[in-house]
Amino acid sequence: MVGGGSGRRFGTPKQYEALGAARVIDRSVAVARAASDGVVIVVPPDDAIREGAVAGGATRSESVRAGLAAVPSAATIICVHDAARPLASVELYRRAIAAVHNGADAAIPAIAVADTIKVVEDGVVVSTPDRATLVAVQTPQAFRAGVLRAAHESGADATDDAALVEGLGGVVAVVEGEVANRKITVPDDLRWARDKIDSDEGDQR
Numbered sequence: 001m002v003g004g005g006s007g008r009r010f011g012t013p014k015q016y017e018a019l020g021a022a023r024v025i026d027r028s029v030a031v032a033r034a035a036s037d038g039v040v041i042v043v044p045p046d047d048a049i050r051e052g053a054v055a056g057g058a059t060r061s062e063s064v065r066a067g068l069a070a071v072p073s074a075a076t077i078i079c080v081h082d083a084a085r086p087l088a089s090v091e092l093y094r095r096a097i098a099a100v101h102n103g104a105d106a107a108i109p110a111i112a113v114a115d116t117i118k119v120v121e122d123g124v125v126v127s128t129p130d131r132a133t134l135v136a137v138q139t140p141q142a143f144r145a146g147v148l149r150a151a152h153e154s155g156a157d158a159t160d161d162a163a164l165v166e167g168l169g170g171v172v173a174v175v176e177g178e179v180a181n182r183k184i185t186v187p188d189d190l191r192w193a194r195d196k197i198d199s200d201e202g203d204q205r
Contacts, residue, residue: 004056
């Protein structure tokens, strides 16, 4: 569980913001625990002792590597999830894990891209990819443990771990993502998540 960011874009460490009766990170961890045999939590170094967690690094990839070092060597499949996606479901974890069980080196959840995407350089459009070939990628991402460890041996940085596996020539399967699995990046995202929680809890009453 990667929650090592400082929240520069959000304004504060978003992983500790309240979301219903729990914090963002607490909700993410609870789902991960329900879907797996154990969870390693990575947070900013200053918070590690307070949170009973692993101290993260200066980049996302460094934080993942810190978490990997704490994963038991006996683990065969490792999931990496962003704490800032607190509404991922247990079923989403299971889909990703099943794809790895079925032979993939890694599995990533994704949803179709609704908007037209432009590639821009120096303020000028240089190409328009076919959006039918594009997806928006989410976490949790599942990996064969040995493949993920090998992908991180180079010490390279990437915006997601699947990109490092791709660099090794690994097979990365795509499973169906969830629209509700929205990443909390800016305050509007947190307001949306709070409204979603309130609505869901209201429906259960």
